[in-house]
Amino acid sequence: MKEKHPGTVDVLVIGGGNAALCAALMAREAGASVLLLEAAPREWRGGNSSHTRNLRCMHDAPQDVLTERYPEEEFWQDLLKVTGGMTNEKLARLAIRESSSCRDWMRKHGVNFQPSLSGTLHLSRTNAFFMGGGKALVNAYYRSAEALGVRIRYEAPVDRIELENGVFRAAWVGDERIAARACVMAAGGFESNREWLREAWGQNENGEWPADNFAIRGTRFNRGVLLKAMIDAGADMIGDPSQSHCVAIDARAPLYDGGICTRIDCVSLGIVVNKHAERFYDEGEDFWPKRYAIWGRLVAQQPGQIGFSIIDAKANGRFMPPVFPGAKADTLEELARQLGIDEAAFVRTVREYNAACHVGTFDHTVQDDCHTEGLSPAKTHWALPIDTPPFRGYALKPGITFTYLGLKVNEQAAVHFSDVPSPNLFVAGEMMAGNVLGKGYTAGVGMTIGTTFGRIAGAHAAAAARQGESHAIA
Amino acid sequence: MQSLEALAREATDLAAGRNLPALNADEAEVGRILQICNACRYCEGFCAVFPAMTRRLAFDKADVHYLANLCHNCGACLHACQYAPPHEFAVNVPQAMATVRARTYSDFAWPAGFGKLYRNNGITVALAVAGGLALFLVLALMVQGTLFHTPLAGNFYAIFPHNLLVSMFAPVFLFAALALGIGVARFWREAAPGAASGAAIAETTHDVLRLTYLDGGHGQGCNNADDAFTLARRRYHHLTFYGFMLCFAATSVATLYHYVFGWEAPYAFTSLPVVLGTLGGIGLLIGPAGLFWLNLKRHPEHGDAAQKPMDRGFIALLFFTSLTGLALLAGRDTPAMGLLLAVHLGVVMGLFLTMPYGKFAHGFYRSAALLKWAIEKRRPNPVGVGNDG
Helix, strand or coil: CECCCCCCEEEEEECCCHHHHHHHHHHHHCCCCEEEECCCCHHHCCHHHHHCCEEECCECCCECCECCCECHHHHHHHHHHHHCCCCCHHHHHHHHHHHCCCHHHHHHCCCCEECCCCCCHHHCCCEEEECCCHHHHHHHHHHHHHHHCCEEECCCCCCEEEEECCEEEEEEECCEEEEEEEEEECCCCCCCCHHHHHHHHCCCCCCCCHHHHCEECCCCCCCCHHHHHHHHCCECEECCCCCEEEEEEECCCCCCCCCHHHECCCHHHCEEEECCCCECCCCCCCCHHHHHHHHHHHHHCCHHHCEEEEECCCCCCCCCCCCCCCEEECCHHHHHHHHCCCHHHHHHHHHHHHHHEECCCCCCCCCCCCEECCCCCCCCCCCCCCCCCCEEEEEEEEEEEEECCEECECCCCEEEECCEEEEEEEECHHHCHHHCCCCCCCCCHHHHHHHHHHHHHHHHHHHHHHHHHHHHHC | CCCHHHHHHHHHHHHCCCCCCCCCHHHHHHHHHHHHHHCCCCCCCCCCHHHHHCCCCCCCHHHHHHHHHHCCCCCHHHHCCCCCCCCCCCCCHHHHHHHHHHHHHHHHCCCHHHHHHHCCHHHHHHHHHHHHHHHHHHHHHHHHCCCCCCCCCCCHHHCCCHHHHHHHHHHHHHHHHHHHHHHHHHHHHHCCCCCCCHHHHHHHHHHHHHCHHHCCCCCCCEECCCCCEECHHHHHHHHHHHHHHHHHHHHHHHHHHHHHHCCCCCCCCCCHHHHHHHHHHHHHHHHHHHHHHHHHHCCCCCCCHHHHHHHHHHHHHHHHHHHHHHHHHHCCCCCCHHHHHHHHHHHHHHHHHHHHHCCCHHHHHHHHHHHHHHHHCCCCCCCCCCCCC
16 A cells, blocks of 8 residues: 555545536635546546536626526526426526626636637527637636645546545545545546446347447546446435437547537438438427437437438538538439448438428528428428438437436535435536436536536535544544 | 538539649648537637638638638647547647648748748758858958957948948848738738728737737737746737837938938937837847747647747847847947947848748738738628537
């Protein structure tokens, strides 16, 4: 056993993304000595936070980069809608209210905000964008933490937690024992643990293991080691391991860290077929920003976990430019050949769709009257025939953003064992987001939860460390 | 909507069996990177490059040249990039842009063959200075037989007659201005954005004089050694630029004195040309010294390392122009004035000779790119992307 850091640290923070950094900064500001353990090497630090771009914020009047108002009740109703009620109102409202006041603190630690990016006008009211995105935010927090004297160790993945009747004693990195008076866990979900994903998604009726074909949109370091350790330690859990934020991304996306740019945003402008060249869902059900998060699961349920988004020349340029060029052909047959799907079946599907289109007045900014009739599944809006070459096709596969399984918490972000809160073990970020966001998603809410509960966990960990110390002296 | 102009251009080119000029490897790398950036857009707030990018769906040669010169190499987007190395996408915008930018100086250069001087620019600058020094030292020897003389009370023209100096510097300066002007005009015409409105010109002037895009978009400055922001690069640029302009003003005022009023040098220490020159000289010492220090500390992934000799050569030229000028002022009443004068004139000649074929060009190309942007942004966006989550 090595004792690398003699003396017990007040607050140990496990993790290196937004929630962990917020916790570390708050604990340090409260006067605690803080050690932060990031599993990744420095160049990959920050976890999924490096891929984020904004924070959903409540505000009662226009505020610097935020337009109009987004009151607590509306935010809460949005959350209620996307989660279908799988949320804890008390904790959700806590996060919502915190989101209205945390930005000055964020600025103090070097985070810069900017108005919503081009192509995201619909978020200008509700979401404050980080200038440069999440990695710029992560960099700012690390700089601030270092300046304040938070000790940071990279490549320090925690394997297990030493507990004594629900009280945190130490964390283990390999054979090194790191003791602390209090601890905040903010080490992310388990989305990059392929085996766990495989087990959670199981085997389908075709004998496939769907999760084997998923890409992970974020960090490769969220392996869920602490989540598993806490399950084994008997902590109270929340959420379903098979639930995850899952979107349809370009099938050529890298296995990890593809981030935002691998999204394919032309689904509602054309049709989507599976590998048998059959349509399987209403592509025009609702505006794309409200529907993109269901398409990962839809594609995951198709054979081979693959889909093909098909558009014609009329759609080109009406959506965010994709990161990879699509297959491009002047005939449907050639496009099918390039995509590796059955030509005859594909041409038949497109012809049936084209014949069923009732074209009214196309308008992508409203739920227009262009729809199909007598087709199953129907396309209920933006249905224009696919008839103008060049045709383009993009292969889609499911991309996991994060998982929902987490640790149950109270308003102090304390970990619970059989409904009893731990006096000195706290949790923040993806590891507990499921308390507020049991399923579904709305842009920027992950950062709202991470920031709020990171700050709460940090403050309470510092208080717990002080208390532990005075008990020890007494 | 796809850019109608781009579609029309594509159709016309196809019909005519004509292809757009092929991108070279460096330009193709910028195109590859911008395709990724255009699907991400997180960096839109930093500078003009990214808003200009979002007005395009594809990037041809002219687009790449324009955006490369619009990039101020501030480094902000590299440190903020989720796709920067070691990510397999290996996105490094400032580096890709810098590589293309140097190529544009050389490709647009006039006369064409002289464009090569941008490559191995350290040698170009060294040779120009060595030549300038040799020229004036030999001249001084020829004129007076020795480099030292009895004090002449600062009368330069006793050593090098006024008309001789004019006949040597005026053609070199005019050639430099012409060569640079033709190069920048070629860059402008490659994709002319249309007529400049008064507002566009005013905005460009503001952005050039204030170096707006070295403020990071948030006012805290750009990156140099790491992901922290610093205003040092902007301030040292200002000291250098305004120092240079004050020296230029000093020379202009002296020219007026000479030709209009018939007042011949030397001028008193309290005279306008000397005061302007001294103030400018001080700026031109501190500014380049600071820029050199920043250049030494620069993050290794910023910009194109192959261009460091060009950057440092230019910085050194400016610094020594000022240093030798101030030394001449200090020693103008001593027997060493002739030597000091020859050295100063030699360095200035080196600066003038390399003006159109060195780092000096970056200010002109970037100003032209900023004016293109100021014109372009006032036109309707040809790409109507409005759908995102």
